[in-house]
Amino acid sequence: MSQYFSRPLPRILAIMALFAAMLAATVTTQVVTATKAHADGCYTWGRTLSQGMSGEDVRQLQIRVAGYPGYGAHLAADGDFGPATKAAVQRFQSAYGLSADGIAGPATFTKIYGLQDDDCTPIHFTYAELDDGCGGSGYDGGPLSEAATKANALQTMWQLEAMWHALGDQPLSITSGFRSISCNNSVGGASNSQHLYGRAADLVGAPSLCTLAKQARYHGFGGIFGPGYPGHDDHTHVDIRTTNAWDAPNCGI
Numbered sequence: 295m296s297q298y299f300s301r302p303l304p305r306i307l308a309i310m311a312l313f314a315a316m317l318a319a320t321v322t323t324q325v326v327t328a329t330k331a332h333a334d335g336c337y338t339w340g341r342t343l344s345q346g347m348s349g350e351d352v353r354q355l356q357i358r359v360a361g362y363p364g365y366g367a368h369l370a371a372d373g374d375f376g377p378a379t380k381a382a383v384q385r386f387q388s389a390y391g392l393s394a395d396g397i398a399g400p401a402t403f404t405k406i407y408g409l410q411d412d413d414c415t416p417i418h419f420t421y422a423e424l425d426d427g428c429g430g431s432g433y434d435g436g437p438l439s440e441a442a443t444k445a446n447a448l449q450t451m452w453q454l455e456a457m458w459h460a461l462g463d464q465p466l467s468i469t470s471g472f473r474s475i476s477c478n479n480s481v482g483g484a485s486n487s488q489h490l491y492g493r494a495a496d497l498v499g500a501p502s503l504c505t506l507a508k509q510a511r512y513h514g515f516g517g518i519f520g521p522g523y524p525g526h527d528d529h530t531h532v533d534i535r536t537t538n539a540w541d542a543p544n545c546g547i
């Protein structure tokens with residue numbers, strides 16, 4: 295009898311040891327994850343980035359500096375760190391008083407971490423501010439998937455963050471951002487409106503609609519419609535299309 299019970303014991307010990315090992319592995323994994331999350335809840339860069347490199351980390355950087363392409367230009371978030379990305383990083387660095395070497399290292403990433411929330415939106419804008427313009431919420435009901443629409447909205451917000459900073463961090467409000475198809479129809483928006491794709495924002499605020507329209511030209515906004523353009527005397531529309539269509543006659547644009 296005692297022999298019968300004593301035989302399985304080593305197996306039980308072995309199973310217990312296995313569980314202990316698995317538990318230890320789980321705890322280790324959680325600690326590593328928690329450390330990364332502590333560095334930044336949104337995205338953590340693991341290497342210094344410079345011209346000639348490529349990857350998802352480059353693309354994530356490009357989204358953050360998309361508002362610094364230079365006058366009338368547009369930065370593609372394509373994951374390839376070319377001369378245009380270097381120039382955009384330099385402008386970003388200059389805007390925040392960093393050494394403008396065009397190399398994204400710890401100082402640049404620390405600045406970016408300080409500028410973003412845990413959902414990767416820049417600190418002065420939120421997904422909720424840009425979602426359904428007809429009083430709904432969320433990013434569904436447009437021609438693109440919800441994820442693709444949100445990705446567009448994210449880049450729009452980073453370009454707006456650059457503009458906000460260039461204008462001296464003055465109050466800036468969004469009166470309409472993403473519009474679902476039904477929302478766009480109800481407000482009489484154009485059938486190919488950039489608002490449908492999460493790529494547009496209607497702005498009001500400091501210091502004037504014309505100042506907003508003029509400044510937008512430096513931050514990658516291909517679509518700018520403001521005072522003097524039909525239906526745009528009470529807001530300035532900006533969108534992230536990559537072919538310039540600027541029209542704000544009362545602002546000299």
Ligand SMILES: [Zn+2]
Pocket residue numbers: 470489494495496531532
């Ligand atoms: Zn608009």
